[in-house]
Amino acid sequence: xxxxxxLDRILAAALISTLLAGPAxxxxxxxxGLAIAREADRRDEGYGDSxxxxxxxxxxxxxxxxxxxxxxxxxxxxxxxxxxxxIFDQPKDVEGxxxxxxxxxxxxxxxxxxxxxxxxxxxxxxxxxxxxFMGSEFAFEDLGSQxxxxxxxxxxxxxxxxxxxxxxxxxxxxxxxxxxxxQVMWIDQTEYRPQKIEFYDRKQSLLKTLEFKDYxxxxxxxxxxxxxxxVNHQTGKSTTLLFREYRFRxxxxxxDFDQASLKNxx
Amino acid sequence: xxRIGILAAALAPVAATADGSTLKLSAELSHExxxxxxxxxxxxQSGDKLGVSLALLPELYYAWNxxxxxxxxxxxxxxxxxxxxxxxxxxxxxxQHRFGxxxxxxxVGRVFWGVTESVHLVDIINQTDLVENPDGEDKLGQPMLSxxxxxxxxxxxxxxxxxFRERTLPGPxxxxxxxxxxxxxxxxxxxxxEEKHVDAAxxxxxxxxxxxxxxxxxxxxxxxxxxxxxxxxxxxxxxxxYDQIEQTGVDLNVVTGGWIWKLEAIHQTNRIExxxxxxxxxxxxxxAPLGTGWDVGALAEFLWDDRGSDSPSPFQRDVFVGTxxxxxxxAGTELLAxxxxxxxxxxxxxxxxxxxxxGDAGKLVVELRLFMDADEEDPLFFFRxxxxxxxxxxxxx
Numbered sequence: 001x002x003x004x005x006x007l008d009r010i011l012a013a014a015l016i017s018t019l020l021a022g023p024a025x026x027x028x029x030x031x032x033g034l035a036i037a038r039e040a041d042r043r044d045e046g047y048g049d050s051x052x053x054x055x056x057x058x059x060x061x062x063x064x065x066x067x068x069x070x071x072x073x074x075x076x077x078x079x080x081x082x083x084x085x086x087i088f089d090q091p092k093d094v095e096g097x098x099x100x101x102x103x104x105x106x107x108x109x110x111x112x113x114x115x116x117x118x119x120x121x122x123x124x125x126x127x128x129x130x131x132x133f134m135g136s137e138f139a140f141e142d143l144g145s146q147x148x149x150x151x152x153x154x155x156x157x158x159x160x161x162x163x164x165x166x167x168x169x170x171x172x173x174x175x176x177x178x179x180x181x182x183q184v185m186w187i188d189q190t191e192y193r194p195q196k197i198e199f200y201d202r203k204q205s206l207l208k209t210l211e212f213k214d215y216x217x218x219x220x221x222x223x224x225x226x227x228x229x230x231v232n233h234q235t236g237k238s239t240t241l242l243f244r245e246y247r248f249r250x251x252x253x254x255x256d257f258d259q260a261s262l263k264n265x266x
Numbered sequence: 267x268x269r270i271g272i273l274a275a276a277l278a279p280v281a282a283t284a285d286g287s288t289l290k291l292s293a294e295l296s297h298e299x300x301x302x303x304x305x306x307x308x309x310x311q312s313g314d315k316l317g318v319s320l321a322l323l324p325e326l327y328y329a330w331n332x333x334x335x336x337x338x339x340x341x342x343x344x345x346x347x348x349x350x351x352x353x354x355x356x357x358x359x360x361x362q363h364r365f366g367x368x369x370x371x372x373x374v375g376r377v378f379w380g381v382t383e384s385v386h387l388v389d390i391i392n393q394t395d396l397v398e399n400p401d402g403e404d405k406l407g408q409p410m411l412s413x414x415x416x417x418x419x420x421x422x423x424x425x426x427x428x429x430f431r432e433r434t435l436p437g438p439x440x441x442x443x444x445x446x447x448x449x450x451x452x453x454x455x456x457x458x459x460e461e462k463h464v465d466a467a468x469x470x471x472x473x474x475x476x477x478x479x480x481x482x483x484x485x486x487x488x489x490x491x492x493x494x495x496x497x498x499x500x501x502x503x504x505x506x507x508y509d510q511i512e513q514t515g516v517d518l519n520v521v522t523g524g525w526i527w528k529l530e531a532i533h534q535t536n537r538i539e540x541x542x543x544x545x546x547x548x549x550x551x552x553x554a555p556l557g558t559g560w561d562v563g564a565l566a567e568f569l570w571d572d573r574g575s576d577s578p579s580p581f582q583r584d585v586f587v588g589t590x591x592x593x594x595x596x597a598g599t600e601l602l603a604x605x606x607x608x609x610x611x612x613x614x615x616x617x618x619x620x621x622x623x624x625g626d627a628g629k630l631v632v633e634l635r636l637f638m639d640a641d642e643e644d645p646l647f648f649f650r651x652x653x654x655x656x657x658x659x660x661x662x663x
Contacts, residue, residue: 058596066596066626092662093629094598095292102475108523110475118403120378123478127524128553131561135596177553202557259473260369260414260421264362266290266327266335 033153033169040192041148047222049075049252053245058136061236066091068134074145075252081105081145083257087265088134098265100257103145106174114262121259130179137208137230137239139179142199150174156184161195164188180207191215193223201234208232218248286331293324293663300656302441307651310447312439317347323357333364337375339407343398350437350450351397357407369414374407377425379469379482381517381528382545384567384586384606385579388515388530390484391467393431400442400635400649401617406431420472420479427465430487433506441652449496449503455487456509456537463487463510478519485512488536492578511536524551528567543571543579547586563590565604575610580645583610588617597623613640613647624659631658 027035056068069090075083081103088094096116103109108126115122129141151171159168166186173180181204186196194212201207214226228241255261298319306313321343329335339358345351360373377391391408398404408431414423432453436443457463465486472479491506513534520527531544547567555562571582588604603618616636624630633656640646 060596090626091598091623092292092627093623093660095662104475107475110473110521112473118378119376120380123381123473123519123521123526125521125524125526125549125551125553128551128561130554130559132559132594135594135598179554255364255367255416258416258421259471259478260416264335264364264369266288266329 029155030153032155033171034148036155036167036169036187036192037148037151037153037171040187040194043192044222045076047076047219047248049073049248049250051245051247051250051252052224052243055242055244056134056136057240057242059238059240066135068136070134073250073252073256075254075257077102081109081147083254084145085257085261085265096266098262100259100262101144102257103147105147105149109144112259112262114265119263121262127177129175129177137232137235137237138241141173141175141178141180142210142230151183158189159186161186161188164190164195166195191223193225206233216246218246222248288327288329290327291325292327293322295661295663296321296323296658297661298656298658300654302651303653303655304651306441307648308443308445310438311441311443312347314347317345319343319345319351325358334362336361336373348397348437348440350434350440353397353434355395355406359407367416369412369416371410371412371414374409376405376407377410377412379480379515379517380530381478381519382530382547382567383528383549383565383588384547384604385530385545385569385581387532387543387545388480388482388517390482390489390513390515391425391427393433393489395434397434397436397440406434420470423469423471425467425469427467427486428462430461430463430465430508432461432508433489433491435506441654442649444493444504444648446495446502446504447500448493449498449505452496452503453491453506453508454494456507457487461487476521478517478521480515480517482515482517483513484515486510490578492538509536509538524553525549526551539573541571541573541577543569543577543582545569549590559594561590561592561594564588565590569606575643578645580608580613580615580640581606584608599623608640608644608646611641611644613644614638615646627662629660629662631660632656633658 051073054070054072056070058066070086070088072084072086077083084101085098087098098114100112101109111124111126113122113124130139133140133143151173154170156168156170159166166188169185169187171183171185180199181202182200184198185194188195193215197210198206199208208230210228210230212225212228215223216226217223224246226243231238300317302315323341326338337358337360341357342354343351356374358375360371360375363370378389380386380388392405394402395404395406396402408427409429410425410427412423412425414421435448435450438447463486467482467484469480469482488509488511491508493504493506495502496505511534513532515532518529526549529546533542545567550564552562565588567586569581569584571577571579574582584606586604586606591601593599599622601620605614605616607614616638618634621629621631636653637646637649640650
């Protein structure tokens with residue numbers, strides 16, 4: 001066999017290395033966006049369960065404030081969306097009202113509302129994604145379990161975000177009932193935490209911006225923001241969520257997220 | 267500093283202590299004005315077209331830990347028109363304990379079963395506190411011992427109900443009653459044990475993404491009395507009669523997207539008759555229609571009773587249509603409006619309920635009830651001049 005000339009051999013080596021490295025170099029923006037979302041999801045796997053106290057501050061255009069006190073518990077479910085139970089403490093007319101959600105990766109969530117005055121557990125439709133939650137600027141879909149499968153993705157660029165560097169990734173809701181056409185996310189490259197999300201409405205106009213602040217790490221792994229600020233650019237209203245007393249590994253099971261648990265929620 | 271700390275602790279509605287126990291004290295004070303739109307139909311009824319009423323519902327909740335708690339909820343109402351509506355009740359005095367897959371409840375409390383909106387056929391554990399509201403959704407506290415066992419195949423619950431509560435009935439001055447006054451203290455029981463007859467019930471229920479289903483059986487004293495006319499000192503009265511019954515019920519939700527299909531059906535056997543009754547329909551929710559951010563629900567239910575016009579229920583061949591609107595605004599504004607139309611007798615019952623938060627600790631509730639064109643065969647004929655508009659302000663403490 002005739003030996004290859006030296007130049008050819010160099011070219012061949014270059015070609016082989018390009019082929020081997022191919023998946024990275026030839027990665028489309030869609031693949032890269034999905035890979036970032038998966039990595040962010042993977043890094044939060046295994047949290048098990050959590051409980052948190054949440055204060056919701058609603059502000060209208062004039063700056064008048066109303067506050068809500070809510071407790072939230074969630075349970076990680078393998079191969080499906082998480083289960084969550086939220087209990088209202090304030091305002092007092094809804095004290096003891098509780099919302100149980102079994103979220104799913106793609107299908108509609110299952111929801112049950114507990115009305116303490118009637119001791120009634122009422123099934124409610126799970127197709128409401130875009131409606132405001134408790135009069136806030138957060139929609140149900142903004143607060144629900146953020147499953148990778150609920151969106152398709154596209155990586156846009158790298159960009160500085162504060163002292164960090166962020167991936168800027170666009171994501172598109174799979175569900176036709178979503179209130180959004182797209183969301184632009186800033187995810188920091190150090191810990192893969194969302195730092196900012198811009199929401200674009202069905203008319204492709206910028207609707208809202210959500211900023212995540214005061215991250216703290218729990219169990220040496222799971223990052224949770226202590227503050228989220230959502231601003232609605234179209235109405236001038238805003239909502240701040242303040243999270244406190246995060247507790248992990250409470251030993252919750254499915255029994256703490258069933259219909260009977262709603263009646264014991266208090 | 268210390269004094270401020272003690273004051274703050276006394277004012278705090280929720281006090282979580284170091285050992286994980288929780289104490290909550292709260293109360294609701296309701297101020298109600300109810301105006302009747304027509305003059306009274308029956309002799310003896312008060313000529314007052316405006317009734318004023320106050321009600322207080324304090325609550326104490328103490329949880330030793332996540333699994334064990336007690337709730338105490340007494341209730342008192344004072345009413346200007348009806349002496350029978352001026353009443354007190356122990357709504358709840360319930361000890362709850364969870365252990366493993368079991369939930370134990372002992373005391374006095376409220377249990378709700380059912381899925382439909384216009385009628386509650388399956389719901390039978392508690393007696394109706396009818397003087398509170400003619401819709402029958404207010405209930406008296408029921409003494410009970412219950413044990414629920416949750417499995418992968420649903421939840422199985424057994425109830426022992428050691429004491430019976432008689433239905434509260436409007437006094438002679440009251441509106442929303444039959445033409446004859448009720449013999450309120452002279453109820454007749456089939457069982458010689460009367461209100462001490464021990465009733466029992468069992469229920470199986472299961473919830474999945476697709477459906478919620480419940481099958482229940484009740485054995486004991488009927489919650490719905492039938493009435494017989496009997497002479498009294500002041501003329502003829504209606505005497506409530508409580509028979510022993512066996513009642514089996516099924517309730518079902520089937521959920522697909524924005525649709526929730528609903529069914530409730532009962533079969534009852536008593537010493538007079540056997541009968542079957544059902545309510546079936548749907549609730550469809552339009553989520554944020556036209557970019558409003560509202561939830562708009564369309565409801566329709568068909569109500570059926572195999573006794574037809576012999577049924578004591580006004581809803582035996584009726585259609586309910588209604589809408590539920592939740593504005594999802596800061597004030598939590600909600601509206602429920604609907605009508606139950608009798609397809610055979612032509613009368614209709616119209617109902618509008620609207621509510622809105624006022625400030626951080628108040629709520630305004632407006633209720634309009636209309637009894638339209640009921641013919642003489644329809645039990646709603648009794649209420650044909652009792653249309654009312656009610657405004658209620660609830661203050662929460």
